[in-house]
Amino acid sequence: MGHDGAMREEPAEHLRFAAYLHELEQVSDAAEADLVSAVLTDPDLTMARSAVLRHLDRRAMDLHLGPAYEQWAESMARTTLHHPLLGRRLREWTLFRAIELGQSWRPDALLAASDWLQRKAAAASNADAVELLAEHGRTKRIRNTARAGLQHGRQH
Template sequence: MSARSRPHDVHDILQNPDEHVRFTAYVDKLGHVADANELDLVSRVLTDPDQTMAQSAVLRHLDRRAAGLYPGPAYEGWAQAMTQATIDHPFLAERLREWSLFRAITLKLPWQPEDLLASSNWLQLKTTAGTNSEAIEILAEAGRTKRIRNTASIRLKHRSES
């Protein structure tokens, strides 16, 4: 989608009956939104009648932003704002909670093993690729799936060999 044909606002995007076109337009707008307008745009995208598509576009945005922000202090305020925007969308709110847990584990801030064990496969697999040996050991022993336990075990074995 060229900048020339890019819809100017969410209202314009909503006029297109093709959810694939709307998804692409939402992802594009979310990828270029100024920080000051992000909360409003996320909230407006989530008004789309195709909730599966809208939440998928927002999820992609949350993952992209969280991946860039989690190591730094700006993450906290951003996560609080996005939690408010997604409060009526349990899957998105849960993903934000998991990003906060991932941040705590990665930065060695306080976290609870039971929270990691109760987390999604997504977070457990992401954690196995990280650097927190305690978290990886917990997942090697009690991760949700055989794949997670094996991945964590292999990661621990490689770390002990190097």
């Protein structure tokens, strides 16, 4: 509501963003890559990437511990090839998956990762990752989260 009591028009890109999120939540696995590609053709690329990033995070959270993740991540990597931010987020989910599943991962990759991934890994169950971040995490918040996790782990 505006000051005069009239409804304000929602900006078109906000409406498209909400519509994209809704479509992405409903999409079938078979149609997912095509829909992501279509969203990334929106003239407001910043908004489109934001919608796809939110979708990737939601899907990766659901899939990252299971066997379906690898094929999904490969498909999404191909679909987002020309969008470095989205490709990086997928690579970071793959690194987080390796850390969570106790697979091999490189400490330098975690230390070079975004604050977003370091925060996730600092709160994860992998003691090697948590110890690394308690000592070398990029921000004080990351180091403190990791140290708290180490303290909590020692009490059990």
